[in-house]
Amino acid sequence: MKRIVISLLAVFAVLSCAEDARIKLCEPYQIPGLASAPEFWTVRPSQVIDLCENVKVGKAEIIARTPAGQPVYAYFYGEFNEPAPQTNWSAGNSSSAISAYLGEQQHPQTIMLLAGVHGGEPEGVAAAMNMIQMLETGKDFRGQVDSTFLDLASNYRLIIIPCANMDGRAICPDHLSGQPFEVFRAVCQGTWLDGSLVGWKDSKRYFPLPVDKVSFPGGYPNSAGYNIQHDVAPGDMKTDEAKAICKLLARWRVDVMLNAHSCESNPHMFAPSTIDTKRHFDRGCRIANKVNSILWDKGLLVNERHLQLRNTETLNLSSIVNWCSGGFGITLECSSSYDNIHNPTIQYSFDQLMAPVFVSMNVIMEDGLESPLAERIKGGL
Numbered sequence: 484m485k486r487i488v489i490s491l492l493a494v495f496a497v498l499s500c501a502e503d504a505r506i507k508l509c510e511p512y513q514i515p516g517l518a519s520a521p522e523f524w525t526v527r528p529s530q531v532i533d534l535c536e537n538v539k540v541g542k543a544e545i546i547a548r549t550p551a552g553q554p555v556y557a558y559f560y561g562e563f564n565e566p567a568p569q570t571n572w573s574a575g576n577s578s579s580a581i582s583a584y585l586g587e588q589q590h591p592q593t594i595m596l597l598a599g600v601h602g603g604e605p606e607g608v609a610a611a612m613n614m615i616q617m618l619e620t621g622k623d624f625r626g627q628v629d630s631t632f633l634d635l636a637s638n639y640r641l642i643i644i645p646c647a648n649m650d651g652r653a654i655c656p657d658h659l660s661g662q663p664f665e666v667f668r669a670v671c672q673g674t675w676l677d678g679s680l681v682g683w684k685d686s687k688r689y690f691p692l693p694v695d696k697v698s699f700p701g702g703y704p705n706s707a708g709y710n711i712q713h714d715v716a717p718g719d720m721k722t723d724e725a726k727a728i729c730k731l732l733a734r735w736r737v738d739v740m741l742n743a744h745s746c747e748s749n750p751h752m753f754a755p756s757t758i759d760t761k762r763h764f765d766r767g768c769r770i771a772n773k774v775n776s777i778l779w780d781k782g783l784l785v786n787e788r789h790l791q792l793r794n795t796e797t798l799n800l801s802s803i804v805n806w807c808s809g810g811f812g813i814t815l816e817c818s819s820s821y822d823n824i825h826n827p828t829i830q831y832s833f834d835q836l837m838a839p840v841f842v843s844m845n846v847i848m849e850d851g852l853e854s855p856l857a858e859r860i861k862g863g864l
């Protein structure tokens with residue numbers, strides 16, 4: 484009952500927030516009988532906003548507003564005080580000295596954790612919120628301490644965006660644990676007016692998704708129908724969310740961005756896109772292999788084929804990090820519930836659903852202590 488009240492308050496808060504906004508959020512997707520998530524599973528937009536009010540160790544900033552008027556927050560941990568680059572990475576890496584972009588002032592390597600780009604995939608949001616809580620108080624919302632994470636984090640500057648797509652998150656359930664494949668698809672990519680599934684790949688045939696032709700838009704797009712993950716066309720970017728993320732990447736010279744998503748299969752990390760530089764690709768593969776191997780050892784990754792990285796020429800927010808900052812992005816897929824496709828006998832706990840994000844952050848930070856994550860060299864003649 485308490486959970487229902489909290490959810491209703493969250494929906495009310497969101498709708499109130501969007502009162503004088505340009506676009507009204509649609510009704511949230513309802514799953515009758517959906518079990519309550521544990522208290523540490525703080526993934527509602529109102530909870531993201533509330534946490535921001537209590538930040539003391541780090542710093543929280545609103546970096547953008549969604550089309551429905553909701554704030555998008557970034558949290559900063561470490562010293563963020565050096566002057567802005569005097570050039571951008573594109574010009575800087577073709578100039579006589581890349582210090583023109585990097586600056587003269589030394590600072591720790593900078594890692595961005597980007598979560599909640601797709602609103603129906605709350606696992607990254609849950610992990611990011613728990614990390615923020617641990618950085619703030621020493622313990623996460625479970626009361627647990629990941630001393631490896633805290634020790635490693637002290638060597639870095641962290642930018643955490645716990646929920647990039649607040650509009651998508653606002654209309655999706657708190658979790659999809661135990662839900663069948665069709666519900667995952669409906670919640671994440673939406674349904675047409677006749678109730679049929681928009682589908683994963685077909686959702687990308689539209690940019691924006693024609694929101695007047697759907698009965699539910701899914702958590703993929705923001706309320707204007709734009710899939711932030713694919714809002715990467717230079718000169719024609721549509722969402723303030725993606726623009727703000729790219730600005731942060733460039734401003735703070737981010738070395739690595741971990742882009743935390745979820746899928747209906749087991750958790751696994753992808754190789755970076757092959758359109759990135761060979762250096763970044765190789766380093767990203769090294770990290771992905773380490774992450775996948777740990778997930779395998781923990782019994783979370785169970786499909787052997789996901790241990791084998793596949794090359795893709797994907798273009799999305801992860802693959803354009805190099806253009807913004809000379810760093811690279813890497814995409815993680817948590818599981819939204821269990822392995823619907825290959826091993827339906829596995830049902831992950833809520834701890835296990837968000838665990839891959841902690842594993843990935845720790846692997847990236849450990850790897851970066853061996854040698855700089857983003858080796859930047861002059862690209863021009």
Ligand SMILES: [Zn+2]
Pocket residue numbers: 600601604744745
């Ligand atoms: Zn996703």
